[in-house]
Amino acid sequence: MKKIDIKFILNGEPVELTVAPNHTALRVIREQLDLTGAKEGCGAGECGACTIIVDGLAVNSCLMLAPELDGKNVLTVEGLAHDGKLTDVQQAFIDHVALQCGYCTPGFIMSTTAFLEENKKPTREEIEIALSGNLCRCTGYKRIIEAVEDVVAKRGGK
Amino acid sequence: MREFEYVAPKTVKEVINLLASYKEKATVLAGGTDVVVRLRDEIIEPEFVVDIKHVDELKGIKFDKSSGLFVGALATMHEIENDKNVKEFYPYYADACGHVGSKQVRNKATSVGNLCTASPLGDSLTPMFCLDAIVVIEGPKGKREVPVREFITFVRKTVLERDELVLGIKMPYIEGLKGIYTKNARRHEVDLSNIVATICKVNDEYRIAYGSVAPTPIRLVKTEEFLKGKKIDDKVIEEAENILESEISPISDLRATKEYRISVSKSILKNSLKALNN
Ligand code: FES
Ligand code: FES
Numbered sequence: 001m002k003k004i005d006i007k008f009i010l011n012g013e014p015v016e017l018t019v020a021p022n023h024t025a026l027r028v029i030r031e032q033l034d035l036t037g038a039k040e041g042c043g044a045g046e047c048g049a050c051t052i053i054v055d056g057l058a059v060n061s062c063l064m065l066a067p068e069l070d071g072k073n074v075l076t077v078e079g080l081a082h083d084g085k086l087t088d089v090q091q092a093f094i095d096h097v098a099l100q101c102g103y104c105t106p107g108f109i110m111s112t113t114a115f116l117e118e119n120k121k122p123t124r125e126e127i128e129i130a131l132s133g134n135l136c137r138c139t140g141y142k143r144i145i146e147a148v149e150d151v152v153a154k155r156g157g158k
Numbered sequence: 159m160r161e162f163e164y165v166a167p168k169t170v171k172e173v174i175n176l177l178a179s180y181k182e183k184a185t186v187l188a189g190g191t192d193v194v195v196r197l198r199d200e201i202i203e204p205e206f207v208v209d210i211k212h213v214d215e216l217k218g219i220k221f222d223k224s225s226g227l228f229v230g231a232l233a234t235m236h237e238i239e240n241d242k243n244v245k246e247f248y249p250y251y252a253d254a255c256g257h258v259g260s261k262q263v264r265n266k267a268t269s270v271g272n273l274c275t276a277s278p279l280g281d282s283l284t285p286m287f288c289l290d291a292i293v294v295i296e297g298p299k300g301k302r303e304v305p306v307r308e309f310i311t312f313v314r315k316t317v318l319e320r321d322e323l324v325l326g327i328k329m330p331y332i333e334g335l336k337g338i339y340t341k342n343a344r345r346h347e348v349d350l351s352n353i354v355a356t357i358c359k360v361n362d363e364y365r366i367a368y369g370s371v372a373p374t375p376i377r378l379v380k381t382e383e384f385l386k387g388k389k390i391d392d393k394v395i396e397e398a399e400n401i402l403e404s405e406i407s408p409i410s411d412l413r414a415t416k417e418y419r420i421s422v423s424k425s426i427l428k429n430s431l432k433a434l435n436n
Contacts, residue, residue, distance in 0.1 A: 001161035021164030021207065024194070044195045045263055057236065057265040063194045064266070065187070067164045068209065111261065133260020 006070035010035075011079025019066035026050045026061035028069070029076060037077035037106040041135070048134030051107040052076050058114040060133075077106035080113065088151050089113050096147035100138035108134045112148050122152060159197050166209040170296055170323065173210055178298050178321040180206045186323065187211075188232060189266040191259065192275050216325060219244065226330040228294075231271075231323070235264035235282065248329065250337035250356050251285035257341045258282060270324050276310045279370040281341065283310075284356035287367035287375050288337060289329040297322035310374045335360040338430045342422045343413075352414040353422045357430035362387045364431075371406035371423060378405045381427070390435045398431070399424040 003018045010033065019028050024043075029035050029052070041047035043062045050062040053075040080087045089112050092098070099105045108131065115122070115130040122130065127148050128141075136144065167173050177184055185204035187193050188211065196202045210216060216231040221243035229238060238244055239256035258264055258272065258281040269282040273293065283306075291306040298321055306327070309316050318324065337358035354369040364385045369375040381401045388394050408419035 002163055004164055020161075022159040022161050022197070024159075024198075043198060045191055045259065048260065048262060051262055058262050059265050060191075060260075060262045063191050063263075065164065065190065065194060065207070065209075067166065068190070068211070070166075115261070130261055133262045 004067040004070075006067055008069045008071060009073045011075060019069075021065060021067050023066045024062050025052070025064035025066055025069050028066045029061060029074075035076050035078045038110075039103055039106065041103070041107075046135070047104070048107040048111060049104050051110040051134065053110055053114045056114065056117065058111045075110070075113075077109055080109070087113070088154060089116070089148075092147040092151045092154075093144070096143045096150060098139060098143040098147040104134060104136040104138075108136070108144055112151070116148075116151065116155070120152075120155070122148075124149065127152075160200060160203045162197075162204050163206050164209065165206060166212045168212050168214075170213060170215050170325065173208060173213060173323050174296060174298055174321060176206070176208050177323065180208075181320045184208050184320070186274075188271045189234060189268045191263050191267040192271065210323070221247065221331075223331045223333075226328055228326050228328050229269055230326040232268055233270070233326075235259075235267050235269060235272075236261075238269055238282075239264065247331060248285065248289075248337075250288075250339040250358070251282070251329070253339040254282045254285050254341075254354070254356065257339075270327060273306070273309070273327065274316060274318065274324055276312075276314050276316050276374065279354060280375065281354055281369075283375045284354050284367040284369050285337065285339060286327060286329065287377055288356045288358045288365040289332070292328040294325045294328060295322050296325050301325075303328075307377065313373045332360055336434055337365075338433055340426045340430065342426070353408075353419055353426065355423070355426045355430070357427065357434065359434040364434075366402075366427070368406060368423060371408040371419060376405070378402055380405050385431075390431050395428050395431055399427060402427055 004021055005018050007016050038052055038061055039049040041049035045060045045063045050060050051058050052061045054072050089109055111131055111134050183205040185207050187207050187209045218230045219233050219241050220228040235255040235258045239252045244252045272280045272282045286306045293304045293309045295302050335358055337356055339356045342353045356367045358365040364382050366378040366382050381398050384401050385398055408416050410416045
């Protein structure tokens with residue numbers, strides 16, 4: 001099997017890498033690049049724990065083959081904070097205690113981050129729909145939705 | 159996931175040449191939301207994965223009233239559900255694409271991929287059936303066009319040859335056509351459908367397409383014929399429901415029983431007919 005050379009932007013920095021085509025983007029990010037924020041839950045596009053942002057859109061990295069990263073602009077949860085300062089989305093999840101075990105959290109944060117770029121004044125229902133591809137076994141979702149609503153309010157959307 | 163060679167051609171010609179030489183050893187990759195799961199589960203074990211996402215000719219959505227809508231093979235559900243023309247002239251199709259999987263899935267999955275997967279419950283397919291969409295295919299011998307009702311032949315089976323590629327689908331623009339898309343599932347978002355349907359009305363004629371009630375999505379031609387020109391009242395609806403029942407053959411599976419699917423199919427018909435005649 002021929003390995004593939006790819007180049008892409010990861011969290012603002014250019015990366016060059018040789019990948020096995022039968023590895024997923026998730027596996028490469030976690031095991032070759034040691035960024036373990038994105039998690040594997042189901043590995044089949046159901047749970048959203050592996051969500052990353054590619055060219056501005058939230059996608060399941062478990063459904064992406066590694067070579068598909070070539071030429072893309074990729075953001076993982078590790079790329080959000082700058083100089084030790086968390087983004088408002090990350091901070092809101094902490095302030096609202098919108099997590100328990102935390103396994104789903106990076107996925108929720110990436111979905112939220114992409115969604116709020118696309119819809120700056122979402123209703124609660126729109127938030128729920130946008131996050132319906134992220135599953136959480138612990139929180140019951142209420143605090144997660146509240147955290148997102150808080151970000152919207154603080155950004156002046158409401 | 160088994161090992162395979164990954165190739166990413168840039169033109170339709172190259173794709174077809176590759177498919178012609180690899181034949182059944184190749185799998186075409188577009189959005190990947192179905193293919194990658196099947197690779198992972200080793201349901202398919204291709205020697206070559208041909209990623210078509212770098213073929214610019216396959217991108218985009220075009221519309222004008224005389225030629226209708228053209229949805230390129232790489233148009234994602236996200237692009238379709240947000241397309242200005244689709245929203246205005248084919249709102250039920252926008253709706254259908256907006257109900258596929260999760261947001262993350264819609265950002266990658268394509269409607270043409272949904273068609274080629276040929277699942278009986280493909281969320282974005284019933285609008286194509288209502289409009290008698292035309293599937294535009296290219297192969298080594300050139301282009302051909304196949305009506306969508308002939309394209310899908312059985313569960314996950316289509317008339318596409320191993321060396322052919324779907325370039326996109328054409329859907330005519332029909333003045334005055336109104337349509338309603340309905341999805342019934344256990345959970346409002348993300349879930350697979352128990353029943354999907356699109357019901358359209360043009361003048362006093364109806365076009366009725368259901369998914370998940372037979373091995374392929376189907377048009378309920380007898381029900382359509384019965385309803386033609388009729389004034390919709392409770393009695394007509396009841397008769398139409400009975401004809402509908404004779405035309406569908408749903409199965410019981412882990413998501414719903416046969417009886418439940420029949421009952422839901424009838425409700426969808428009733429609600430859509432009422433809404434279309436309001
Ligand atoms: S691990 Fe990707 S969606 Fe569950
Ligand atoms: S906090 Fe445990 S899965 Fe969400």
